[in-house]
Amino acid sequence: MNTSTENIKVVDHKINYNNLVFYVIDTTNSILNIDHTMGYDALILDASDPEYARIVLKKIRSHYNPEFYLKPVFLLNFKETKDPLLNNMHDGLMTSYDQVVSMSEVAKRIFLKTTQLDNQLIPSFEGQTVKKVLNYMYTRDIRTLKPIVDLNSSIGYTYPELSINFTNTEEPQVLEILEWADREGLIWPDFYERVYLCNNCNSGALSYREVCPHCNSANSKSEDLVHHFPCAYIGPISDFQNNIDSSLNCPKCNKTLRHIGIDYDKPSVIHHCNNCDQNYQDAFIKSKCLSCEDDIDVKYLVPKTVNIYKLTRKGRSAATSGFLSSSLEVDDIFGTINMQTLRIMLHYELEKVKESPAQKTSIALVHLENIFELYNKIGKKGERKLLEELVAVVRENIKSSDVIAFESSSTLYLMLTNTTSENAEQKLMNLTALTENLIKKNFNSFKVNLLYKVKMLDANKKAEVQLQELSKDFFA
């Protein structure tokens, strides 16, 4: 291609080059509404103000839509920073607009790779997040997830490609997701470092110090104990000191101490607490959490391994051909059955419907559309608690012969026996209100988008097919 740099001009924040439109973002863009970049092929982000650049870059890369998070972003006027996000989540550095020439090649390579991606929806929060990271890594030819020291991260380390989807304080969740991806066989861990986290808030910002075992105060004075062999006197070194010179004299026999190991030694150390006046040797080591201010005995800290993760074969192909999550942890919530059992039960239900056509049975799909935003905040334990409460509410409002099955932590199926589709519709409207209320009340006024679809069982179709149709109708 024969293109000269002369026709590179910025017009109204845009550069047209080589059939690509670059959109330039600098502090004069009042935007920060990322939707404005929709449709542009690549972005040039002015990084003279790293603070600003960081905010914009994070908005782009943490977006749920591949249109944004996969968009090539080039940094202009970038100066080396300590920010792992800014350092790692761009696609190239520019010092002048002329470099658009080479950047366009980079962008095209990314586009090519983007077209190869599989767009399957993974039915879990972890799955979705990991797929997103895998997509990004694939389009950028990244093979490892490497932890980088980050003072802003609550655990002290950050995995830029993954952590960008979370806030600094949500960093412990990043570790959970990595553990999940490890269990799924998508990534392979290599030990990198161990961190200890607060057992209350999971923060790694801890201040360690020796404290008095009696009153937990760190206000103490430590002294060597000195043993004078000839007279067997033993006491803190201050017993031997004087105000005049630096010689040490035994308070019992008045002799001057001469030579350590010969006439005296220091068999141990003693601490004196200035707060409660106790003497002790077995100082406790406590760590104060700088985030929640809990004072924790070190043995109760939560140890976590920070690994370097390499993509496995499954992980490498997951971006282009998708992957099946093998373990749905929502399986064993009390009051539910798993999808396998649901299919079998539907099969028998169909037999019954065939025999007595008067009997009507409905199936319903319920989807909590934006629930991952909440899971993101409340973590794995909170998620489980929420689902358990949800099941309890649903169970109260359906018959005992009805069943609930989770397909993922955001999608569940109901089988409602002796229920026409109209009745089912009515029931689900009630349930929607109840669920929305429940979540709103328990989770800080979070407003969940609950969507559902109801279908009456057709005696002439296979159970499996009917479930697929329901899902297809819903997500189409």
Added chain:
Amino acid sequence: MEYLDEFFNYISSVSPSKLVRVFWFFFFFEFVRFFLVDFTTVLLWKITAVFRKKRVKEGRNLFWAEKPLISIIVPGKNEGKHIFKLANSLKEQTYQNFELIVIDDGSDDETKSICNSLKKNGLIDIFLSNDVRGGKASAANLGLRYSSGKYIIHMDADCSYDRDAVENIIVPFYYNEKLGAVGGDVQVRNYRESLCASLQAIEYTDTISIGRISQSQLGIYRIISGAFGAFKKDALDSVGGWDIGPGLDGDITVKVRKMGYEIHFEPTAICQTNVPVTFKALTKQRLRWDKSLIRFRVRKHRDVFYPNESFRISNFVSFVENITYSLVLNFKWYFYLIDMVLNYTSRLVFIIPMNFILYTINNYFKFIVFSLFRERKNVKAEYFMLYMPLMALYFGYYLRLVRTYAYLQELIFRRSYEDSWNPEKSSRQAKSLKL
């Protein structure tokens, strides 16, 4: 049979004066000192108890009114397993205003973790640990340094104490303010474990307990057992605590005496201890004890014999008595032996058994008579009756031989400085400074 006839013939044929000539050692020394003197003083002690009663009662009231803080110091190496039992049993004491201070002297077993957990659970008040062993004296001194009680009680981790032992050992301070230290009565807990232990149990009840009552009466009581002794903190501080030596027991008492304090033996403050169960272990223990007589009476504290300003007649008598009866008599016995061999060669076959009979009769008599004076017995007296004949061998030969060996070793080679009881670094210093 023929021998027995001859034996009785010989015995009955000797005139009283001849009897004394042949058995002079027994009559002049053993009988006089260990029976007559002890018996008279103990009898006197029993009789005067009536007069003391009021004083003791007032002292006890005074003690309970003041309720002083008492520091109990337990130094030791690798005693973790015993400490738990000790700390628990101390909760049973009638007197509870004490702090328990445990000093770990360079243990290399789980002692440290056991004690730390006991401390966490409030069973130990102060636990200090030396990474390097410094010897029992320095461990006790470390406890003393961090104690805050008005009285200090020294205990051994592997001993157990009567419910009122702590109270009883402190009360004497409240009716005799000249006291600097009080020793408790040590009894043998494991007397059934072996013959060796049984013999020691008799020795402890007879010679040691009764002997100490009598010594205390005479004002010459000199050894406060390391297993159970109480001190005024002021007194201990003024002598700088314990010095290194082959035993904690004797030396500190002499030092406290030299400061002008009186020492008292309290037979109602009772502690039970495990004694060595084999003669091998017993020999080792006694060699250490006996060497300390030479090191402390004859060497370190020989100034009690000098008529200087700190001279006290009771100290002088105590030392003379101790040295005479232990050291001099020990060697005098060999004179007796030589005397007999040279002058009564043909009669030895009768003299030796006769000696044995005399001693045994004396032992039975002593044991039965003194039983009347013992206020609390851990064993029925009958238990020991069977063992009594062996005591003549135990006292007369076994202990004497051990003692002789110890004295010679210490007098000639100063072996106590090589005793593993103290770390080598301390012994080297002590030896070069002639302590």
